[in-house]
Amino acid sequence: MPPTARPHAPSYYAATAHAAPPRPALAGATTADVCVIGAGYTGLSTALHLAKKGRSVVVLEANRVGWGASGRNGGQLHSGQRRDQKTLENWYGETCARLLFDLAEEAKRTVEDLIASHAIDCDWRDGLIHAAHKPSRHVEAIREVEHLVARYGYTGTTLLDRDRLAAAIGTDVYFGGWRDGTAGHLHPLNYALGLARAAEAAGVRIHEASRVTEIVRTATGAGRVVTADGIVTASDVVLAANGYLDGLDADVDARVMPIRNYVAATTPLGDFADRLIPGREAVSDSRYVVHYWRLSADGRLIFGGGETYGHRDPKDIAGFVRGHMKKIYPGLAEVPIDHAWGGTLSVTLSRMPFFRRLRPGLYTACGYSGHGVAIATFAGKLLAEAIDGDTSRFDVMASLPVRRFPGGPLFRLPSLVIGMSWYALLDRL
Ligand SMILES: Cc1cc2nc3c(=O)[nH]c(=O)nc-3n(C[C@H](O)[C@H](O)[C@H](O)COP(=O)(O)OP(=O)(O)OC[C@H]3O[C@@H](n4cnc5c(N)ncnc54)[C@H](O)[C@@H]3O)c2cc1C
Numbered sequence: 041m042p043p044t045a046r047p048h049a050p051s052y053y054a055a056t057a058h059a060a061p062p063r064p065a066l067a068g069a070t071t072a073d074v075c076v077i078g079a080g081y082t083g084l085s086t087a088l089h090l091a092k093k094g095r096s097v098v099v100l101e102a103n104r105v106g107w108g109a110s111g112r113n114g115g116q117l118h119s120g121q122r123r124d125q126k127t128l129e130n131w132y133g134e135t136c137a138r139l140l141f142d143l144a145e146e147a148k149r150t151v152e153d154l155i156a157s158h159a160i161d162c163d164w165r166d167g168l169i170h171a172a173h174k175p176s177r178h179v180e181a182i183r184e185v186e187h188l189v190a191r192y193g194y195t196g197t198t199l200l201d202r203d204r205l206a207a208a209i210g211t212d213v214y215f216g217g218w219r220d221g222t223a224g225h226l227h228p229l230n231y232a233l234g235l236a237r238a239a240e241a242a243g244v245r246i247h248e249a250s251r252v253t254e255i256v257r258t259a260t261g262a263g264r265v266v267t268a269d270g271i272v273t274a275s276d277v278v279l280a281a282n283g284y285l286d287g288l289d290a291d292v293d294a295r296v297m298p299i300r301n302y303v304a305a306t307t308p309l310g311d312f313a314d315r316l317i318p319g320r321e322a323v324s325d326s327r328y329v330v331h332y333w334r335l336s337a338d339g340r341l342i343f344g345g346g347e348t349y350g351h352r353d354p355k356d357i358a359g360f361v362r363g364h365m366k367k368i369y370p371g372l373a374e375v376p377i378d379h380a381w382g383g384t385l386s387v388t389l390s391r392m393p394f395f396r397r398l399r400p401g402l403y404t405a406c407g408y409s410g411h412g413v414a415i416a417t418f419a420g421k422l423l424a425e426a427i428d429g430d431t432s433r434f435d436v437m438a439s440l441p442v443r444r445f446p447g448g449p450l451f452r453l454p455s456l457v458i459g460m461s462w463y464a465l466l467d468r469l
Pocket of ligand 1 (some may be wrong): 077078079080081082083100101102103104105106107108109110111112113114115116117118250251252253280281282283284285288301302303332344382383384385386405406408409410411412413414416
């Protein structure tokens with residue numbers, strides 16, 4: 041039996057994806073300069089940037105292009121790293137924090153440049169609003185924005201008091217916030233499919249239904265990447281499987297934890313959509329287990345909220361997300377939900393990503409902790425630079441300490457559940 045790819049999650053994105061004919065599974069032996077494992081933003085961007093540098097690249101994807109988090113996420117493109125700049129300054133010092141800010145700004149621009157230069161049709165819109173769910177979080181947000189302006193010269197921000205925020209996002213349950221004019225949102229699966237098309241146009245070979253089962257190092261130092269029906273021999277190998285890694289590399293597995301997160305898309309809201317979010321920005325709140333939402337191009341509310349730890353999804357995902365959504369929009373409690381789905385992201389203990397050269401010729405970037413639209417795309421650019429011989433910027437990210445989850449393979453999940461439940465409780469207090 042030939043290997044088969046699992047279909048996309050039953051998402052609004054899969055229902056509105058541009059046509060993407062299946063790519064053939066890997067069959068037989070082949071060679072390339074670089075073999076990339078996983079066709080999400082990390083893998084596709086790595087492949088595209090390497091191909092632009094003249095490298096031959098094979099991408100092996102267990103399922104379909106964009107099947108993982110890259111095809112299912114909230115579509116929000118954030119400024120900055122996953123942690124705010126003050127935290128980064130305290131942790132790593134001012135010089136490193138500045139470098140991280142500059143890299144994150146470039147990450148955001150990289151996404152926009154890729155969309156523009158490859159004419160990727162993915163409903164890109166700028167504007168993202170941060171909403172504070174507690175008065176104390178509003179005070180923190182004001183300080184953060186003032187800090188970004190004063191210390192980093194960041195001018196994309198507009199502070200919103202409670203009334204202006206309520207008018208901008210159609211609900212008065214938040215205490216104030218700010219608008220980030222250079223962040224934004226997009227159709228995540230069509231963005232991934234566009235990256236794949238751009239990579240193929242640059243010469244990359246992509247195989248779907250090609251799950252990698254083993255990576256072996258040969259006597260000459262090359263990597264042999266094995267699937268059910270084929271082998272790729274390559275000088276360098278990039279692990280870009282993120283939350284779906286599933287034991288392929290024990291060292292990476294110990295440092296990133298898969299988490300399931302859920303999204304629902306309502307039926308189109310018609311004229312009401314423009315009254316709900318008149319500026320059509322994406323919105324993200326200050327909860328630890330964050331609520332995030334936006335309007336799709338056809339006027340649906342796409343709302344993300346709630347997560348689970350482990351492999352079991354809620355029986356009724358639409359009902360699960362609706363429970364979160366109606367706390368923000370009680371008026372939408374009965375609105376029909378047309379699509380509801382889950383996806384796996386990966387988090388690290390620090391919530392900063394895990395970039396590493398694991399051993400000579402084997403690289404990874406993962407653990408974006410919910411911040412991957414920009415940073416995973418950018419990881420591909422830095423991985424390509426490093427493999428091409430300039431490790432300077434990759435090394436900035438790779439120098440960030442990322443500790444192993446406590447408890448080892450058996451007990452790390454229970455300890456994560458205890459930790460996350462504590463933070464979820466803080467959200468409610
Ligand atoms: C519900 C949800 C909402 C999110 N919302 C946002 C958001 O709004 N903004 C934001 O910035 N980030 C968000 N994220 C995070 C973001 O989607 C991810 O950080 C990003 O997509 C990671 O990209 P990736 O390419 O590293 O991994 P993925 O897109 O997960 O791709 C990994 C790929 O590797 C493949 N794979 C795994 N194992 C193998 C193997 N052995 N052989 C071959 N292939 C393999 C998988 O099939 C998969 O396609 C969200 C994530 C989820 C799940």
